[in-house]
Amino acid sequence: MHSLFSAFSRFGPLHSVRARRNAAVAGPGYCAVIKFYSAGDASRAQRACDGQRLFQKSPLKVCVCTKQKGFQQKVLALSSNKCRELANHYLGFNGWSSRIITLQNVSGFGGENEELGRTLPVKYVCAVEVTLPKHGVRTRGVALAEADVGSSAGSLELLAAASRVQKLAAGRALANAFQKILLVVLENGKVAVEYNSSQEEPTDCLTEEELKGLVQVNELSLEQFDLEEEVLSDLSFDDEPGDAI
16 A cells, blocks of 8 residues: 555645455456546656556556546545645645634533433534635635533543544634635646635634624534544555456
């Protein structure tokens, strides 16, 4: 897996690398799906690597695929870690910045009727602003994160849970802000930035003071944000045979 990653990441940042054994009818061996963020990077990798012996004795057959038979998965918005990776790669470490506008404990709101004696909800809502100064683009993201803690938990456990939820809320808010930014990578390597107005939210019209004074939060589920889990690995191996690519 790491050999695949090393061989193909030199053409551009990778979203993920997945490999599995070939189907019995295809003979012994493995097939893999390497996802690039950029179609241009994928095309360059295909032209350079097809028929080459990159890290094994037999040459690789590499093609650009539009269908991933046997690798179907739900398309998710990028996690905050991947957003940072892309921003650093295409914009540079000094080409963007982010700041937390507000981070609020809303555990007592929403009208929950928890079963007494079982769990205590820990909830935080966070608003983050992302700025691309060279491109004159500024976006905001708002997210809610929550966790349940046993009612018998001590103060240290509650503090640890609150810290985890705060980080998750901030990460999701950052990812939400990045969903409103479109990076257009040109053939000459230059990057153009556009604001994705289709992702605008009602909170984008609020002033900072209004955001900081936000206390009423609708009941939301983390699944509604439809983001990749922050802890997911970019590399995976499935030992079950699948269709050859």
